[in-house]
Amino acid sequence: MSKVRIIARLDIKGPNLVKGVHLEGLRVLGKPEFFAQQYYADGADELIYIDLVASLYGRDNLTEIVRRAAENIFVPLTVGGGVRSVDDIRALLRAGADKIAINTAAVNNPDLIKAGAETFGSQCIVVSIQARKRPDGSYECLTDNAREATGIDVLEWTEQAINLGAGELLVTAIDREGTARGYDSELIESISRISPIPVIAHGGAGSAKDIEKVIKDGHADAVSAASVFHYALLKDAASALDTLQEGNAEFLRQRGSVLSWGRKGIEPIRIYELKKVLLEAGIGTRILSADITV
Amino acid sequence: MKQGPDKLKVCVIDYGLGNLFSLERAIGYLGHEAVISRDVTALMESDCAILPGVGAFGDGINNLKRFGLDSAIIQYASLGRPLLGICLGMQLLFSSSEEFGHHKGLNLITGKVIRIPEAGRVKVPNVGWLPLEWVHLEKHRESLGSLVTKVNHADVYYAHSYRALPADETDTVAVSNYNGVDVCGMVRRGAVWGTQFHPEKSGTVGLIILKKFITTTASITLE
Numbered sequence: 422m423s424k425v426r427i428i429a430r431l432d433i434k435g436p437n438l439v440k441g442v443h444l445e446g447l448r449v450l451g452k453p454e455f456f457a458q459q460y461y462a463d464g465a466d467e468l469i470y471i472d473l474v475a476s477l478y479g480r481d482n483l484t485e486i487v488r489r490a491a492e493n494i495f496v497p498l499t500v501g502g503g504v505r506s507v508d509d510i511r512a513l514l515r516a517g518a519d520k521i522a523i524n525t526a527a528v529n530n531p532d533l534i535k536a537g538a539e540t541f542g543s544q545c546i547v548v549s550i551q552a553r554k555r556p557d558g559s560y561e562c563l564t565d566n567a568r569e570a571t572g573i574d575v576l577e578w579t580e581q582a583i584n585l586g587a588g589e590l591l592v593t594a595i596d597r598e599g600t601a602r603g604y605d606s607e608l609i610e611s612i613s614r615i616s617p618i619p620v621i622a623h624g625g626a627g628s629a630k631d632i633e634k635v636i637k638d639g640h641a642d643a644v645s646a647a648s649v650f651h652y653a654l655l656k657d658a659a660s661a662l663d664t665l666q667e668g669n670a671e672f673l674r675q676r677g678s679v680l681s682w683g684r685k686g687i688e689p690i691r692i693y694e695l696k697k698v699l700l701e702a703g704i705g706t707r708i709l710s711a712d713i714t715v
Numbered sequence: 716m717k718q719g720p721d722k723l724k725v726c727v728i729d730y731g732l733g734n735l736f737s738l739e740r741a742i743g744y745l746g747h748e749a750v751i752s753r754d755v756t757a758l759m760e761s762d763c764a765i766l767p768g769v770g771a772f773g774d775g776i777n778n779l780k781r782f783g784l785d786s787a788i789i790q791y792a793s794l795g796r797p798l799l800g801i802c803l804g805m806q807l808l809f810s811s812s813e814e815f816g817h818h819k820g821l822n823l824i825t826g827k828v829i830r831i832p833e834a835g836r837v838k839v840p841n842v843g844w845l846p847l848e849w850v851h852l853e854k855h856r857e858s859l860g861s862l863v864t865k866v867n868h869a870d871v872y873y874a875h876s877y878r879a880l881p882a883d884e885t886d887t888v889a890v891s892n893y894n895g896v897d898v899c900g901m902v903r904r905g906a907v908w909g910t911q912f913h914p915e916k917s918g919t920v921g922l923i924i925l926k927k928f929i930t931t932t933a934s935i936t937l938e
Contacts (some may be wrong), residue, residue: 541770707870
C-alpha cells in the first residue's frame with residue numbers, strides 16, 4: 422500500500438509565515454525557513470508554500486523564499502500563489518520547487534494546466550481547488566484566495582483539470598479553513614471517488630482525530646495542515662526560547678504565552694507524534710528511522 | 716583530473732529538464748561538488764555523472780540529441796564510467812518507451828518503459844512514499860555494500876506515471892509494490908545505475924543512497 426503523505430502547509434506573506442485565524446485575519450508566526458527546517462526534521466513528507474499576496478510583492482520575493490526553504494530540505498516542495506504562466510512555473514522550479522500549485526490562473530485559463538503538464542510533466546502540476554458549499558449541497562470553485570466566486574461546479578472542474586493533465590489535486594474546504602472544525606470529508610470523498618490522480622485534503626485540521634477521519638472517511642491520499650503543526654512547534658519552542666532564531670524568539674517574547682493560541686479548539690501535535698497516532702489507527706505513513714544518519 | 720576521494724566532482728547533466736537545484740543541494744550537502752553542465756568535456760572529466768529529469772520521455776531524448784548528449788553519454792558509459800539516471804533519467808537509460816507514441820532511449824539497459832495500469836487504488840501518477848525491497852542480491856550485494864542492511868524496506872519518494880521493465884530481470888536491484896503493481900525502483904547494469912524514485916527528495920534515506928552511488932562508483936574509477 423502506498424502511504425498517506427503528511428504535508429505541512431506554510432502560508433507566506435512578505436518574508437513571514439502567517440496563519441489566517443477565523444474572523445481575525447492574518448497573524449505573523451515567524452520565519453518560514455525555521456518552520457520548514459523543523460518540519461523536515463520531524464518527518465514531514467512534503468511541504469507546501471503558498472504566497473498569499475504574491476502579486477503585491479512580486480515574483481522575486483517568492484523565488485527567494487523558495488530558494489532559502491529548499492536549501493537543506495530533501496523532501497518535495499510544492500509552491501503556489503499568483504502563478505500565471507509557464508514562465509512563472511519555470512522560475513519557481515528553478516528556485517527549488519518540485520511541484521507548482523495553480524488555482525486562479527488555471528480557472529481563468531485552463532490551458533495553463535495542459536501547457537504546464539506538457540512542458541514539465543503532470544507530476545509537477547498541482548491544481549488547487551478552493552471549494553465552498555452551496556445551499557443545495559454541491560460545491561463551487563473560488564479563486565483569488567477565496568475572494569471570488571466563479572459559479573463553476575467543483576466536480577465538473579475536477580474532471581476538466583484531470584483531463585487537462587493535472588498530476589494532483591489540492592482540495593481546500595473554504596468553509597472549514599482556519600476553523601479547526603475538522604476537514605470536510607464529504608467533499609474530499611466526492612472528489613477522491615472520481616479522481617484517478619492523488620487528492621490532498623486541506624482546510625480545517627484541528628487535531629490528529631480530524632486528520633485520521635479525512636483519511637478514513639474522505640479517502641485522501643495526502644493531508645495538509647497548518648495551525649495544528651505551527652502551534653505545536655511554537656509551543657515546544659516557547660519552552661526553549663534561547664535556542665530559537667532571533668526573529669522568532671523576539672516575536673514570542675512580545676506576544677507572551679503561545680499556549681493561549683490553542684483557544685480556538687486546536688489541539689497542536691508535532692508531525693512525528695501524529696504519525697504514531699495514525700499508525701495505531703491502522704494508517705501507514707512514512708516512518709523516520711531515528712537511527713539512520715547520512 | 717581527480718580531486719582525490721574526499722571531494723568528488725559529480726556532473727549533473729543539464730539537458731533542460733528536471734529540478735537540478737535540489738540535486739545540486741543534495742550533492743553539496745554530502746560534501747561533493749556538483750557540476751551542472753551540458754558540456755561533453757565536463758562530463759568526461761567528472762568522477763561520476765547523474766542524468767536527472769522530470770517530464771516526458773520524448774522531450775527528454777530529443778533534448779539529449781539536440782545537445783549532442785545522447786552519443787556523449789553512450790560513449791561515457793561504454794568506458795565503464797559510473798552513471799546514475801534518476802526518474803525520467805533512469806527511464807532514458809532503457810531501449811524504448813511507449814509514452815505518447817514510441818521513442819527510442821539510450822539503450823544502456825535493455826528493456827522498455829510502459830505506463831502504470833490505472834485501476835482502483837492504483838492512481839496514476841504514482842506520487843508518494845513506498846518501501847524499497849532489494850532483489851537479485853546474489854548479483855548486486857557487493858555493489859550495494861552497507862545499503863543492503865541500512866536502507867532495507869526504507870521509504871523512498873516516487874512521482875511517475877511510467878515504469879521500467881528490464882529485459883534481463885536480474886538488472887533490477889530493488890522494487891516497490893504500488894498497490895499490487897511492481898515498480899522497478901532501482902536498476903544496475905555494470906556501472907550504469909538508475910533509480911525511479913528521487914533520492915534527492917527521499918529524506919535521509921535518499922541521501923544515503925546518493926552518497927553510496929557517488930563514493931562507491933567513483934572509487935571504482937580511481938582504481
